Amino acid sequence: EVQLVQSGAEVKQPGQSLKISCKGSGYDFTTSWIGWVRQMPGKGLEWMGIIYPRDSDTRYSPSFQGQVTISADKSISTAYLQWSGLKAADTAIYYCARRGQTAGDSFDMWGRGTMVTVSS
Amino acid sequence: SYKLTQPPSVSVSPGQTARITCSGDALPNKYGYWYQQKPGQAPVLVMYKDSERPSGIPERFSGSSSGTTVTLTISGVQAEDEADYYCQSSDSSGTYWVFGGGTKLTVL
Numbered sequence: 001e002v003q004l005v006q007s008g009a010e011v012k013q014p015g016q017s018l019k020i021s022c023k024g025s026g027y028d029f030t031t032s033w034i035g036w037v038r039q040m041p042g043k044g045l046e047w048m049g050i051i052y053p054r055d056s057d058t059r060y061s062p063s064f065q066g067q068v069t070i071s072a073d074k075s076i077s078t079a080y081l082q083w084s085g086l087k088a089a090d091t092a093i094y095y096c097a098r099r100g101q102t103a104g105d106s107f108d109m110w111g112r113g114t115m116v117t118v119s120s
Numbered sequence: 121s122y123k124l125t126q127p128p129s130v131s132v133s134p135g136q137t138a139r140i141t142c143s144g145d146a147l148p149n150k151y152g153y154w155y156q157q158k159p160g161q162a163p164v165l166v167m168y169k170d171s172e173r174p175s176g177i178p179e180r181f182s183g184s185s186s187g188t189t190v191t192l193t194i195s196g197v198q199a200e201d202e203a204d205y206y207c208q209s210s211d212s213s214g215t216y217w218v219f220g221g222g223t224k225l226t227v228l
Contacts, residue, residue: 044222045157045163047217060216062121105150106165
C-alpha cells in the first residue's frame with residue numbers, strides 16, 4: 001500500500017527540541033519530493049518546506065526559514081521535521097505530504113498528521 | 121511574501137452549484153491546485169493544474185482559471201461536500217508554495 005506514516009503525538013515544554021518523522025512506503029521514496037504543512041488549532045494550512053530525498057535538496061517557505069529543519073534519510077525512506085527550541089506557538093498538527101509525479105506542484109498523498117503540543 | 125486570497129465562506133443548498141475563488145498575482149503563470157479537508161482528516165487533492173481531476177474525485181468537481189483567479193466549481197452539491205477547501209500554488213519563481221486561507225463550504 002502506498003502511504004506516508006507519521007510518528008505519534010508529542011507533548012513538549014517550551015525550549016525543548018523535537019524531531020518528528022514521516023516514513024514512505026509502497027513507492028520509490030527517493031524520487032518524490034516530501035513536504036511539511038502546519039495547521040494550527042482551528043486555522044488553515046501553511047506550507048513549510050519541501051525536500052527531495054535523493055539528494056536532500058531542500059526549500060523553505062520564507063515564514064519558516066531558520067525556524068525549523070527539514071531532513072531525510074533515503075536509506076530508511078523517512079523524512080524529518082525538527083525544532084531546536086520549541087515555543088507555545090509551535091502547537092499544531094504537522095502533516096507530511098508527497099509531491100506526486102503527474103499532478104504538478106501539488107501534494108497527491110498525505111500522512112495522517114502529527115499533533116505537537118508545546119506547553120509548560 | 122506571496123499570498124493567495126479566498127473567501128472565508130460559501131453557502132449553497134443541496135443540488136446547487138458552489139463556486140470557490142482564489143486570487144493571486146502569479147496565477148496567470150502558475151497552476152492552481154485545490155484540496156478538500158473534512159474535520160479531523162488530512163487534506164485530499166481534488167483538482168490539479170487548474171482543471172485536472174485526480175482519479176476517484178467525482179465529476180461534479182471542476183476547475184478553471186482566468187487571469188489572476190482560479191475557481192473550483194462543485195455542481196450539484198451534496199451534503200458530503202461540506203468541508204474546508206484550500207487553494208495552493210507557487211510563487212512567481214516556483215521556489216516555494218503557498219496555500220490560500222481556506223473557504224468553509226456549508227451545505228444548507
